[in-house]
Amino acid sequence: MTKLNIAMIGYGFMGRAHSNAWRQVRSFFDVPYEPVLKAICGRNETQVKKFAARFGWQECATDWREVVTRPDIDLVDICSPGHTHAPIAIAAAAARKILFCEKPLANSLAEAEAMLKAAEDHGCVHMICHNYRRAPAVSLARELIEAGEIGNIYHYRATYLQDWLRNPEFPTRWRLNKSEAGSGALGDLFSHSVDLARYLVGEISELSAMLKTFVPQRPVSNTNNLAEVDVDDAALALVKFQNGAIGSIEATRYASGRKNFNRFEINGSKGSVAFNLERMNELEFYSDEGPNSGFKTIQATDPRHPYVSGWWPPGHIIGYEHTFTHTVLELLQALAEKRSPSPDFEDGVKNQRVLDAVERSSISRQWQTVG
Numbered sequence: 001m002t003k004l005n006i007a008m009i010g011y012g013f014m015g016r017a018h019s020n021a022w023r024q025v026r027s028f029f030d031v032p033y034e035p036v037l038k039a040i041c042g043r044n045e046t047q048v049k050k051f052a053a054r055f056g057w058q059e060c061a062t063d064w065r066e067v068v069t070r071p072d073i074d075l076v077d078i079c080s081p082g083h084t085h086a087p088i089a090i091a092a093a094a095a096r097k098i099l100f101c102e103k104p105l106a107n108s109l110a111e112a113e114a115m116l117k118a119a120e121d122h123g124c125v126h127m128i129c130h131n132y133r134r135a136p137a138v139s140l141a142r143e144l145i146e147a148g149e150i151g152n153i154y155h156y157r158a159t160y161l162q163d164w165l166r167n168p169e170f171p172t173r174w175r176l177n178k179s180e181a182g183s184g185a186l187g188d189l190f191s192h193s194v195d196l197a198r199y200l201v202g203e204i205s206e207l208s209a210m211l212k213t214f215v216p217q218r219p220v221s222n223t224n225n226l227a228e229v230d231v232d233d234a235a236l237a238l239v240k241f242q243n244g245a246i247g248s249i250e251a252t253r254y255a256s257g258r259k260n261f262n263r264f265e266i267n268g269s270k271g272s273v274a275f276n277l278e279r280m281n282e283l284e285f286y287s288d289e290g291p292n293s294g295f296k297t298i299q300a301t302d303p304r305h306p307y308v309s310g311w312w313p314p315g316h317i318i319g320y321e322h323t324f325t326h327t328v329l330e331l332l333q334a335l336a337e338k339r340s341p342s343p344d345f346e347d348g349v350k351n352q353r354v355l356d357a358v359e360r361s362s363i364s365r366q367w368q369t370v371g
């Protein structure tokens, strides 16, 4: 069993999700590596120590530069805001670490390309964390599509809806600041729908899009000040795929009542599949074949369904956190098989080209070519 010493940057939402995944993966799946939670890094010493004690990290740091080049670190896991991804990944690549980075890969296409180049120049294994690919029902959708069960794809229809910003009094945070987040709903939510589009349908070639900011200023917590909101609150696009399919992608943080409504429907010449993260153990499937017409709901919890054999008996459902365990499993399996994990930084760059085209289209009010 090869030990894999991990340094993680960031101990917020994704820091918790990734720490849990690294702790779980070896207990539930056969992997030839032992992930070691070696060093956790955050800016607040007291908080980072508390987090380390809770999740079992051996050491703490308050400056990522102290950890990413350490000779005893094998893998750098980037769970901090977008503006930190490129400098951390490029420094870690120069130190020849395995790179695992949260999405979107960076705050701009140029940064994302620089990250991919650094990873390739130094021969690093690299992966971006688009974890929804690894929900069993989504992986099953891919298997059905690859087996030709829905025929040639005509439509991809994705909505990623949340509502946490609809109150204008909700205070600002890094996600609403372009210099830290790069974009709003676009990089945060829309990028996930783009990844699923690329995973399930193919490459997007052209699009027409708009971005909208509904509330241009928000209170700064514990002050009487207001801060500018310079990112989008909603992103909306019509897309054309290289293979002739067409689609629509909508992402917003203002869809009252919708909490994490990450849904897609794909219609083909012989059938359809549909998925909604809020019912993530289920895949809706329609096929022209067989005696009964109409959609059926497949509960993707049988051992024959992707990833499920590692967990519980059929019908004993799994949740959001498991998608991260499956994502780090994919990384460990790829390391063992000496192949690039899926999705990797190249996928991150291709995704970022779509986000870049959305921004260009929103400004120009014209269709834009991707790439």
Ligand SMILES: NC(=O)c1ccc[n+]([C@@H]2O[C@H](COP(=O)([O-])OP(=O)(O)OC[C@H]3O[C@@H](n4cnc5c(N)ncnc54)[C@H](O)[C@@H]3O)[C@@H](O)[C@H]2O)c1
Residues within 6 Å of the ligand: 009, 010, 011, 012, 013, 014, 015, 041, 042, 043, 044, 064, 079, 080, 081, 082, 084, 102, 103, 104, 129, 130, 131, 187, 188
């Ligand atoms: N895969 C997903 O579904 C998913 C979900 C949420 C967020 N994300 C992505 O994960 C990343 C982090 O988002 P989050 O929701 O965990 O944010 P968060 O605000 O909950 O946590 C961010 C963490 O980064 C730390 N941090 C900030 N600047 C730092 C610096 N310079 N050095 C070291 N640490 C620093 C903060 O202290 C905090 O611990 C973002 O890129 C975001 O887009 C992905």
